[in-house]
Amino acid sequence: MSNGPLQIKAISGHAGPVPGRDTSRDYDVCKLIDVTTCIGCKACEVACLEWNGYPFRPTVFDNTYQTMPDTAWNYYNLIRFNEHVADDGTLSWLMRKDQCMHCAEPGCLMACPADGAIVQYSNGIVDFQQEHCIGCQYCVTGCPFNIPKFNSETKKVHKCTLCSDRVGAGLEPACIKACPTGCLHFGSKDDMKELAGARVRQLHEHTSHKNAGLYDPVGVGGTHVMYVLHDIEHPELYGGLPKDPQIPWTVRIWKGPLKWLGDLAMVAGIVGLATHFIRFGPKRIEEDTKGETK
């Protein structure tokens, strides 16, 4: 990329390989969340608020380590906490950083009727443009991950931007920068898949998590936020992550056949009525001829 961040190719007097030399320079971006190394510290939640300039929201204690029940229009990023007892009686704390998944085929964008209110950048980021948002919340209907949140005062919908403003300037998202354990990674999708693959192999070989796997759901064309999960067979354990997310069939019908059939029917109706007028003309009123009684 001509306008991409400067990439070092050779270093003088440097022993060993050039850092990052073989990494993919594809323009698409991806966030990889390795939930197996997340400690639930919520530094990403704070970093998100600080970068986006939102005040901290009151926390709601629900007997877990979760900050509040759900994300909000000014709280894009939430660690979902689940205390899970496995069949063999072992206990595990499952923590998942929940935010927009930046789907390759975004249901929000498909459902949105407002010109320019949702855009998808060529690097994969799906971004809401609040100045064009009309507040209909169809994006909420289209999203399989329950991400867009409505501000009832401004009548605008907000969600994680994957820090498009930072990424556009060659920086990583704020949450990535804040993560103390390195469970958050950011780079091209190919690199993140490779990194995730290595981690999944490591989990298979060196731990008891034989079902570990990469969450990159095909139902929405893959996502630009991916998870390494201990148990890829049960993603719903991680605060309701859907196993096979899809854009709802109602939205597909509504934005697919129903739209063009309806458009066609309306145009055909107008053409048909005009043709009728040309063919048969107006009805004739029988002026005072026969049958005039008074």
Added chain:
Amino acid sequence: MSAAANVRPMDTQGDIERYTFRERVMHWLTGLTYLYCLATGLAFYTPHLFWLATVLGGGPTSRFWHPIVGIVFLMGTMWMNSLWHRDMEITETDKVWMDRIESYITNHDNLVPPQDRFNAGQKLFYWLMLYGALLLLLSGFFLWLPEYIPRQAAWIRGTMVLVHEISALATIGGFLIHVYMGVFLEPGSMRAITTGYVSRAWARTLHRLWYQRITGSAPTEE
């Protein structure tokens, strides 16, 4: 039929009052509120017509007023129902009319049975709009305030969008025919719904039973 229907005022030319002032106000209230909801609704329906929302004050403004004007439309429809539902009951004659609808469409009006105040086509349009309006309000309520639908019931949102659109498309079909007939196909209809009066020839040609009933003239020839 109420007895009052038998004494229709006539103007100086002997024209007959077809719609009372109250009926005309009711018609234009429902008609214009429907038109507003149609224009803004089409803007939300298809990107090719989103400019309609821009023309009508912008997307957010249209989103704000569409449901409120929709409720006024439904209230107008209920008012219409209170004034017209007896005139709109489907009768045996209407079934004969429906069988001969081709003659009506091809303007061979002498081949269709004589009609009372409203013909079967008007009645069908009326019932389409009444039930359409009820479905639109029911589904529209969920689209208006989706933030109160819990996530567990998210399927309701998608289903209600489909109900809203299909019922809207059905009413649009009826509405197109209604406007075409009122404005282009039947001379005198526009005057009837604006000034309230129709010529005797108009009444005799298009609504012969009604004409005979309100003028007290005997049935002449079939």
